[in-house]
Amino acid sequence: MDEDILSVSNLTVIFNKHKVLKDISFKVKRDSMLAIIGPNGAGKSVLFRSILNLVPYSGEVTWAKDVKIGYVPQKLAVDKDLPLTVNEFFKFKEGSKEKIKEVMSSVGFLSESKHMHNDTRVLNTRLGDLSGGELQRVLIAYALLDNPNVLLFDEPTAGVDIAGEETVYGLMNKLKKDDDLTIIFISHELEVVNKYADSVLCLNREKICFGPPDKTINKEILNEMYGDDVQIYHHHEH
Amino acid sequence: MSKFITTMNTDLTIVLIVGALTGAVSGYLGSFMVLKRMSLVGDALSHVALPGIAVALMIGVNPIVGALVALLAAAIGIWYMEGHSEIYPDALVGIFFTASLSLGLLLTPELELLEALFGDISKIGVNDGILTIIGTALILVVTLIISKKLLLMVVSKDLAKSQKINTSLIDLIYLLLVSGVVALGVKFLGTLLTGAMVIIPAVTAKNLARDIKSYQILSIITGVIATITGIFVADRFSFPSGPAIVLTAIVFFVVSFIFRRKK
Numbered sequence: 137m138d139e140d141i142l143s144v145s146n147l148t149v150i151f152n153k154h155k156v157l158k159d160i161s162f163k164v165k166r167d168s169m170l171a172i173i174g175p176n177g178a179g180k181s182v183l184f185r186s187i188l189n190l191v192p193y194s195g196e197v198t199w200a201k202d203v204k205i206g207y208v209p210q211k212l213a214v215d216k217d218l219p220l221t222v223n224e225f226f227k228f229k230e231g232s233k234e235k236i237k238e239v240m241s242s243v244g245f246l247s248e249s250k251h252m253h254n255d256t257r258v259l260n261t262r263l264g265d266l267s268g269g270e271l272q273r274v275l276i277a278y279a280l281l282d283n284p285n286v287l288l289f290d291e292p293t294a295g296v297d298i299a300g301e302e303t304v305y306g307l308m309n310k311l312k313k314d315d316d317l318t319i320i321f322i323s324h325e326l327e328v329v330n331k332y333a334d335s336v337l338c339l340n341r342e343k344i345c346f347g348p349p350d351k352t353i354n355k356e357i358l359n360e361m362y363g364d365d366v367q368i369y370h371h372h373e374h
Numbered sequence: 375m376s377k378f379i380t381t382m383n384t385d386l387t388i389v390l391i392v393g394a395l396t397g398a399v400s401g402y403l404g405s406f407m408v409l410k411r412m413s414l415v416g417d418a419l420s421h422v423a424l425p426g427i428a429v430a431l432m433i434g435v436n437p438i439v440g441a442l443v444a445l446l447a448a449a450i451g452i453w454y455m456e457g458h459s460e461i462y463p464d465a466l467v468g469i470f471f472t473a474s475l476s477l478g479l480l481l482t483p484e485l486e487l488l489e490a491l492f493g494d495i496s497k498i499g500v501n502d503g504i505l506t507i508i509g510t511a512l513i514l515v516v517t518l519i520i521s522k523k524l525l526l527m528v529v530s531k532d533l534a535k536s537q538k539i540n541t542s543l544i545d546l547i548y549l550l551l552v553s554g555v556v557a558l559g560v561k562f563l564g565t566l567l568t569g570a571m572v573i574i575p576a577v578t579a580k581n582l583a584r585d586i587k588s589y590q591i592l593s594i595i596t597g598v599i600a601t602i603t604g605i606f607v608a609d610r611f612s613f614p615s616g617p618a619i620v621l622t623a624i625v626f627f628v629v630s631f632i633f634r635r636k637k
Binding site for chain 1: 523530536537580586588
């Protein structure tokens with residue numbers, strides 16, 4: 137088995153003659169957690185889309201042979217009145233009730249639960265009627281349906297309230313511990329990156345830094361990415 | 375079409391079969407079109423049938439075949455330009471449709487123009503029946519095969535692509551299927567109104583349905599009932615069939631709007 141599940145070298149993406157990403161290289165170790173950070177417009181989502189082969193790029197993106205990717209897109213723009221229930225959505229990928237129950241429970245929707253996190257209620261709800269946090273968890277469950285060994289999260293907490301935000305990251309952490317699973321996620325929150333990620337890739341159209349968060353992120357790097365007005369975050373030793 | 379077939383009664387059965395099948399498939403395909411927010415594409419596409427019909431009349435082949443050829447060409451054109459042009463697709467469709475409507479109006483013999491535009495059930499014969507049965511069966515099977523992929527693409531194209539679905543190919547197949555349905559409907563609905571039967575049943579169903587399954591079933595049922603009722607009305611009062619069917623469908627829509635699913 138390859139030690140690196142993903143290796144990217146000299147990745148360049150050009151949109152309308154503008155270099156959106158320039159010469160990006162990094163590697164992701166199997167069973168690790170990589171965070172991608174950077175300001176708005178830094179090309180984080182484009183980086184995701186290119187390693188997923190959704191946009192044309194130059195350079196090389198090499199996944200390990202046994203890779204199975206689950207993609208959790210940034211908040212879907214689902215029409216409020218789209219007549220599609222969560223259960224029907226899952227069936228685009230997987231028909232078995234048992235598997236659907238299993239992924240529902242791994243994202244925290246339980247069958248015994250009497251209160252709002254009841255899986256039957258959620259399964260029969262339309263995508264457009266879910267709350268931000270619920271939709272996010274449903275998308276994670278969808279990604280888990282075909283047993284991926286890599287999960288890609290594009291800003292897992294965009295549009296999710298604080299309580300939901302905590303559950304999403306807690307969930308990510310739990311998934312990471314439970315399985316042989318590599319997680320790559322985009323985030324704005326440095327605190328989260330520091331708490332969960334094994335390594336971090338700082339991006340502002342080009343690679344600004346790459347390495348373990350506690351050794352990599354410092355004031356100079358942050359200034360380079362976000363400008364001078366960003367305060368250094370406090371790092372708690374474990 | 376030979377003259378003896380066009381006498382009433384035997385014909386009405388054929389017309390009803392053709393109508394029901396086309397109504398069903400229009401409703402089914404339309405259910406995706408409304409979700410894809412492509413309703414106007416379906417409408418505009420139907421206008422492209424006119425020059426095809428005109429040429430078919432000139433060279434003496436079944437107008438459905440002429441319409442189908444023109445529609446398939448237009449579908450491929452729309453698909454190609456969507457992927458390769460910077461112009462907005464809706465503007466493109468608008469150009470496409472006015473150009474072909476103008477061309478069709480010039481080419482169609484004056485005697486046949488009215489029925490080509492608004493439909494005429496007295497011109498539907500056995501050949502059309504056979505063509506419709508084969509056509510609708512084919513369209514139904516292919517649509518069922520790509521149904522999940524199409525719906526996933528409605529939810530998120532990126533998600534579909536990340537699952538290695540060739541979204542561009544699915545889009546093309548879908549447009550070709552719509553062309554097929556429009557061609558089948560063109561004789562009794564007319565080129566100006568065929569598009570309506572792709573849209574109205576689906577929108578009606580959307581008002582009432584709670585999930586995809588009921589949405590699609592309702593859309594199919596509405597398509598069938600509206601078409602059959604419309605044909606009876608057209609037959610009874612000697613109306614052109616196209617407007618009769620479309621107005622019947624609109625009555626269904628209004629009712630569904632009054633009783634629409636509230637949150």
